[in-house]
Amino acid sequence: MQLAGIESVVLESRSRKDIEETIRAGVLEQGTVDLMNEIGAGARMMREGFPHEGIHLRFDGRDRRIDFPALTGGKKVMVYAQHEVIKDLVALRLQTGGEIRFEVSEVGLHGLDAEAPRVRYRQGGASHELGCDFIAGCDGTQGVSRPAIPAGVLSVYERIYPFGWYGILCNAPPSSDELIYALHERGFALVSTRSPEVQRMYLQVDPADKVENWSDERTWAEFRARLATRDGWLPKEGPIFHKVIVGMRSFVVEPMQHGRLFLAGDAAHVVPPTGAKGLNLAASDVRILARAIAAHYKSGSRELLQDYSATALRRIWKAQRFSWWMTSMLHRFPGGDAFQYRVQLSELDYVTSSRAASASLAENYVGLPLD
Numbered sequence: 328m329q330l331a332g333i334e335s336v337v338l339e340s341r342s343r344k345d346i347e348e349t350i351r352a353g354v355l356e357q358g359t360v361d362l363m364n365e366i367g368a369g370a371r372m373m374r375e376g377f378p379h380e381g382i383h384l385r386f387d388g389r390d391r392r393i394d395f396p397a398l399t400g401g402k403k404v405m406v407y408a409q410h411e412v413i414k415d416l417v418a419l420r421l422q423t424g425g426e427i428r429f430e431v432s433e434v435g436l437h438g439l440d441a442e443a444p445r446v447r448y449r450q451g452g453a454s455h456e457l458g459c460d461f462i463a464g465c466d467g468t469q470g471v472s473r474p475a476i477p478a479g480v481l482s483v484y485e486r487i488y489p490f491g492w493y494g495i496l497c498n499a500p501p502s503s504d505e506l507i508y509a510l511h512e513r514g515f516a517l518v519s520t521r522s523p524e525v526q527r528m529y530l531q532v533d534p535a536d537k538v539e540n541w542s543d544e545r546t547w548a549e550f551r552a553r554l555a556t557r558d559g560w561l562p563k564e565g566p567i568f569h570k571v572i573v574g575m576r577s578f579v580v581e582p583m584q585h586g587r588l589f590l591a592g593d594a595a596h597v598v599p600p601t602g603a604k605g606l607n608l609a610a611s612d613v614r615i616l617a618r619a620i621a622a623h624y625k626s627g628s629r630e631l632l633q634d635y636s637a638t639a640l641r642r643i644w645k646a647q648r649f650s651w652w653m654t655s656m657l658h659r660f661p662g663g664d665a666f667q668y669r670v671q672l673s674e675l676d677y678v679t680s681s682r683a684a685s686a687s688l689a690e691n692y693v694g695l696p697l698d
């Protein structure tokens with residue numbers, strides 16, 4: 328919007344340091360990489376990020392590779408952590424005269440149905456009010472935007488999974504040149520990376536489990552067990568400096584707009600992490616929204632704005648389906664029987680041996696087109 332000459336103010340409840348240091352996921356779709364470059368925020372990502380041209384699916388003690396460029400006409404993904412994306416976006420915005428008001432509180436949205444909605448908030452002990460034409464609710468699952476929509480307007484679609492992810496960061500060399508998604512009888516495991524010195528890895532656990540139950544020794548023993556291959560592969564181990572357990576769910580509200588409020592990202596939808604779609608969906612939402620707002624100021628037409636929710640939801644539901652499918656294929660379901668596990672192994676065998684099925688996984692993983 329700034330590039331289109333549209334004035335905007337970003338309200339952020341946390342401090343700059345806080346948002347720049349919160350550890351999050353790290354895989355950018357081709358379209359997110361393109362967006363970062365188009366808006367001029369991509370230079371450090373292109374220097375420091377790691378392009379990945381495939382992933383390994385590990386099951387039955389062996390690896391099968393999905394080759395993204397070969398299956399998608401040349402597309403790939405970039406491993407670059409979300410908080411690095413945030414640092415680059417904040418820096419660019421401040422350098423180019425854009426406004427971000429950090430550490431605001433008591434944010435309230437008013438007059439969403441009127442021509443000129445208002446946002447009230449407090450900052451540094453004083454009350455403030457912003458008048459605006461539109462409000463973008465980009466404030467996550469716990470934000471104020473979604474609850475500001477009157478009761479009865481939104482339909483909620485939700486699925487809670489009976490497992491969570493235990494994620495670690497460790498100081499070690501990469502165990503693999505590409506991500507490994509593994510299904511094992513003991514549960515799912517994922518080998519990812521952040522840099523040549525820092526590795527990111529995940530284990531399926533009970534969502535009520537606590538990191539205190541996972542000593543470093545137990546953590547590495549579990550990774551060794553779930554990632555074991557017939558030819559004796561072992562992860563490269565090192566000191567673990569971050570541990571977290573997160574629950575997993577699929578969640579969508581419809582519509583993503585009400586009056587002059589437009590929801591984007593986690594304010595409107597959440598995906599389970601398998602497939603790394605969360606940040607990428609937020610990026611495609613704001614791209615669709617910014618385009619619609621720009622068209623409104625350019626031509627006076629409301630058409631793209633009226634269609635925002637429907638346009639965004641078509642892509643969101645496809646990513647929901649993909650994330651649900653990857654999650655279902657790669658996790659052990661508590662109480663899941665031997666039949667279900669055999670079907671999962673067979674699905675992995677099919678996905679990695681049929682060109683059509685591999686291409687389907689690949690085109691979803693690198694990101695479906697916007698329209």
Ligand code: DHB
Nearest residue numbers: 352353519600601602603
């Ligand atoms: C990472 C997270 C994911 O959810 C995923 O599917 C792959 C990688 C990560 O944090 O590196």
